[in-house]
Amino acid sequence: MPDSPATGVRNPELLAIYCNDHLAAATGGIELVSRMIGRHRGGTYEGPLEGLLDELREERTALRTTIDSLGLPVRQYKLIASWVAEKLSRGKLNGRLMSRSPLSDLVEFEFIATAVLAKRAGFETLRALGESEHRIDAALFDRLIDQADRQHRWLAEARRDVAEQVFGGESEAASDAADT
Numbered sequence: 001m002p003d004s005p006a007t008g009v010r011n012p013e014l015l016a017i018y019c020n021d022h023l024a025a026a027t028g029g030i031e032l033v034s035r036m037i038g039r040h041r042g043g044t045y046e047g048p049l050e051g052l053l054d055e056l057r058e059e060r061t062a063l064r065t066t067i068d069s070l071g072l073p074v075r076q077y078k079l080i081a082s083w084v085a086e087k088l089s090r091g092k093l094n095g096r097l098m099s100r101s102p103l104s105d106l107v108e109f110e111f112i113a114t115a116v117l118a119k120r121a122g123f124e125t126l127r128a129l130g131e132s133e134h135r136i137d138a139a140l141f142d143r144l145i146d147q148a149d150r151q152h153r154w155l156a157e158a159r160r161d162v163a164e165q166v167f168g169g170e171s172e173a174a175s176d177a178a179d180t
Contacts, residue, residue, distance in 0.1 A: 008132060009070070009129065015070070016073060019070075020067070023060065023063045023064060025115065027060065029056050030053065030056050030060065032111070033053045034053060036049050036109075037049045039100075039105070048154055062141075066137070070135055105162050105165075109158055109162050113156055116148055116155060117148075120145055120148035120149065123144045126141050127142060
């Protein structure tokens with residue numbers, strides 16, 4: 001018989017909300033990156049975005065497995081809401097009514113880069129909980145944290161390149177600019 005829900009976890013009902021929020025965000029991220037792949041088909045970003053999509057799917061599976069192993073409920077309505085929200089976000093106006101604005105590319109790269117940082121924070125939280133909760137695979141979350149770091153480095157670079165394409169100037173990491 002499986003363990004009772006989240007034994008040894010303080011505030012299991014809050015952990016269920018937290019995990020479901022991250023699972024819903026993962027669903028939205030997968031939808032966004034899938035759309036970005038279609039937009040960048042045949043271009044420089046297609047291959048890295050496809051790799052990112054594979055990793056996002058793996059991460060969503062890891063979250064779902066963790067939720068299941070903890071005996072927490074999966075809130076389907078949150079997954080559906082995230083999916084719908086991503087679809088609705090396509091209707092935002094970025095200065096063009098009849099065609100896609102180049103600004104959309106920049107906003108998408110900024111959004112997914114920021115989302116990767118939030119995801120990483122969630123992985124850190126679950127990794128720390130894994131120290132005292134044996135049903136959480138701490139080594140898995142160590143690997144996912146490293147993966148998120150790699151993803152963010154690439155996305156930050158891509159975002160700078162897209163910003164340069166849209167607005168001009170020279171792309172430079174803020175950390176590099178601070179050193180000069």
